[in-house]
Amino acid sequence: MTVPLPPAVARRRFLPLRLPTARRRGRWTLGNMVALVILSAFTVFFLLPVALMLNTGLKPFADVSLARMWELPSGIYLDNFQAALAALGPNLGNSIALAIPAAAISSMLGSMNGYILSKWRFRGSDAIFTAFLFGMFIPYQSILIPLVSFINLVLPGGGLPGLILAHVVYGIPVTTLIFRNYYATLPNEVVESARIDGAGFFGIFRHIALPLSIPGFAVVLIWQFTNIWNEFLFAIVLTRPGSWPVTVALNNLAGSQIVEWNVQMAGALLAALPTLLVYIILGRFFLRGLMAGALKG
Amino acid sequence: MTLVRGLRRHWVALAMLSPSIILVGIFVYGFIGWSLRVSVSEWQGLRPDFTFAGLDNFVALLSDRRFQIDMRNTVVFTTFFVVGAVGLGLLLAILIDRRVPGETFFRNVFLFPLAISLIVTGVAWRWLMNPGSGERLTGLNLLFDIFGLNALISAWHTSDPPWGIAFVALPAVWQMSGFTMALFLGGLRAIPDELKEAARVDGAGEFQVYRRIIIPLLRPALLSALIILGHLSLKVFDLIVALSGKDLRLDVPAIYMWTTTFDAHNYARGASIGIYLLLSVAILVVPYLLWSLRRETEL
Numbered sequence: 001m002t003v004p005l006p007p008a009v010a011r012r013r014f015l016p017l018r019l020p021t022a023r024r025r026g027r028w029t030l031g032n033m034v035a036l037v038i039l040s041a042f043t044v045f046f047l048l049p050v051a052l053m054l055n056t057g058l059k060p061f062a063d064v065s066l067a068r069m070w071e072l073p074s075g076i077y078l079d080n081f082q083a084a085l086a087a088l089g090p091n092l093g094n095s096i097a098l099a100i101p102a103a104a105i106s107s108m109l110g111s112m113n114g115y116i117l118s119k120w121r122f123r124g125s126d127a128i129f130t131a132f133l134f135g136m137f138i139p140y141q142s143i144l145i146p147l148v149s150f151i152n153l154v155l156p157g158g159g160l161p162g163l164i165l166a167h168v169v170y171g172i173p174v175t176t177l178i179f180r181n182y183y184a185t186l187p188n189e190v191v192e193s194a195r196i197d198g199a200g201f202f203g204i205f206r207h208i209a210l211p212l213s214i215p216g217f218a219v220v221l222i223w224q225f226t227n228i229w230n231e232f233l234f235a236i237v238l239t240r241p242g243s244w245p246v247t248v249a250l251n252n253l254a255g256s257q258i259v260e261w262n263v264q265m266a267g268a269l270l271a272a273l274p275t276l277l278v279y280i281i282l283g284r285f286f287l288r289g290l291m292a293g294a295l296k297g
Numbered sequence: 298m299t300l301v302r303g304l305r306r307h308w309v310a311l312a313m314l315s316p317s318i319i320l321v322g323i324f325v326y327g328f329i330g331w332s333l334r335v336s337v338s339e340w341q342g343l344r345p346d347f348t349f350a351g352l353d354n355f356v357a358l359l360s361d362r363r364f365q366i367d368m369r370n371t372v373v374f375t376t377f378f379v380v381g382a383v384g385l386g387l388l389l390a391i392l393i394d395r396r397v398p399g400e401t402f403f404r405n406v407f408l409f410p411l412a413i414s415l416i417v418t419g420v421a422w423r424w425l426m427n428p429g430s431g432e433r434l435t436g437l438n439l440l441f442d443i444f445g446l447n448a449l450i451s452a453w454h455t456s457d458p459p460w461g462i463a464f465v466a467l468p469a470v471w472q473m474s475g476f477t478m479a480l481f482l483g484g485l486r487a488i489p490d491e492l493k494e495a496a497r498v499d500g501a502g503e504f505q506v507y508r509r510i511i512i513p514l515l516r517p518a519l520l521s522a523l524i525i526l527g528h529l530s531l532k533v534f535d536l537i538v539a540l541s542g543k544d545l546r547l548d549v550p551a552i553y554m555w556t557t558t559f560d561a562h563n564y565a566r567g568a569s570i571g572i573y574l575l576l577s578v579a580i581l582v583v584p585y586l587l588w589s590l591r592r593e594t595e596l
Binding site: 028032036038046047048050052053066067069109112117122125129130131132133134135138140141144145146147148150166173176200201202226229230233237247251254255261264271272275276279280283286287290291 | 397480
């Protein structure tokens with residue numbers, strides 16, 4: 001892709017954020033040396049919180065003290081992580097039981113919606129799409145009272161199913177958006193010729209759109225998994241302590257006067273680990289989801 | 298024949314879309330309507346009371362001392378957060394766009410906070426920005442002390458209002474600058490090298506190339522950044538809760554809504570705050586959504 005497309009066209013093509021393609025190798029010029037120094041300084045700034053969590057988490061209880069926060073651990077000890085795991089273990093399990101099904105269901109809904117809104121457009125379908133998109137931006141405080149009443153009515157008990165339902169529904173806008181932009185890259189001629197060959201709505205979806213959707217599913221699943229794992233507001237109003245996902249439990253741990261800060265740091269790292277690993281391994285897909293949220297600039 | 302087929306196509310698509318239409322219809326638009334109804338009611342306490350109260354709740358909030366503080370906090374936070382994240386994101390994007398060695402490494406470092414929960418960010422920064430002194434000197438203050446930068450030692454988010462909330466913008470900038478960097482980097486990489494070369498040939502200095510050519514071409518990316526960051530900062534909630542619990546000095550409308558509704562059971566007031574929040578976000582986002590849609594259909 002040597003000719004840069006205008007942003008709106010690039011968006012339709014679902015260009016995966018053309019960040020990774022450096023056109024030339026890094027150059028060692030004087031200007032770049034200055035740039036490197038500044039970038040390195042910011043690298044310290046960006047890594048500092050993680051360094052703190054790791055450094056504190058790996059110390060034995062005896063070495064932990066506020067005044068020696070920045071001293072390196074005398075060895076690698078897992079005391080803090082064991083204590084954090086004892087406190088947050090069940091909640092990590094809840095987060096897994098929440099994020100995986102919710103991400104899976106909302107991606108399936110999103111792929112069907114995206115397929116329809118890009119390849120089977122009808123009068124008013126753009127208006128429906130825009131109405132969906134608005135749901136992505138609303139402050140959830142504006143629907144929180146009805147949501148809590150509704151979930152308590154249909155799925156009482158403050159368990160995970162109610163929270164999963166909320167995440168599936170409020171995930172529809174973003175999953176639809178990503179899949180719609182994704183299927184827009186599928187040439188209309190392919191769909192047309194399949195139709196002439198007698199394939200219908202479901203045939204084209206099943207045999208043409210879905211098999212080509214694996215990268216689309218990767219983007220959406222990762223995006224939804226990360227967001228649902230990290231979410232706090234719905235979780236705190238919709239679940240009871242036994243079903244608390246890890247974000248709520250971690251916040252509770254951090255506000256507690258009994259649990260030491262070193263255990264909090266280890267707990268924070270444990271809570272961050274799954275999404276961090278996903279980012280490290282599959283960051284490319286995560287980035288596309290991120291840029292979709294900006295509706296592509 | 299074509300008409301029948303067209304109609305059939307249309308109906309299958311609509312039928313398959315209808316579960317989502319119904320769900321979004323109820324959970325987004327129906328629930329907003331329901332919140333509106335609660336906001337003009339007298340519902341205080343556990344038992345619903347739908348007596349019509351007109352705009353009383355909205356008017357009362359405007360003279361509510363706590364809500365006034367919340368609005369001031371939102372303005373201060375938004376200013377520092379948006380300026381900080383746009384400024385830092387732009388700086389990082391420009392530096393990385395120079396094709397420095399190790400580009401991929403830097404990009405990944407600046408982007409990883411986006412994968413982390415705001416609760417984790419809040420918990421970590423709560424200790425980095427710990428205001429303890431003397432024996433309890435720790436976190437960034439301790440680091441400043443070690444390096445002899447005592448002038449930088451600060452009370453952070455526990456500073457006197459309204460500056461405490463400004464420090465909350467620091468972890469928020471830490472978390473979101475990668476996003477603005479990615480937006481700007483996408484914009485920068487879309488600018489053809491020939492354009493910059495031409496300007497240089499015409500005698501423009503490096504600074505002028507940025508000022509006259511590059512920055513103006515980044516305007517669409519800047520607009521996206523402002524809308525996304527702006528609406529996020531109006532909704533800021535998790536980060537402050539994790540950073541400071543329910544410290545009233547750092548209160549914002551989203552937290553007020555949460556505590557007044559679920560702790561104090563003042564549902565009418567909670568709903569009114571929710572509607573105020575919705576209005577503020579809608580003013581920012583609706584024109585952007587309509588503009589994006591129109592730009593797309595123009596193609």
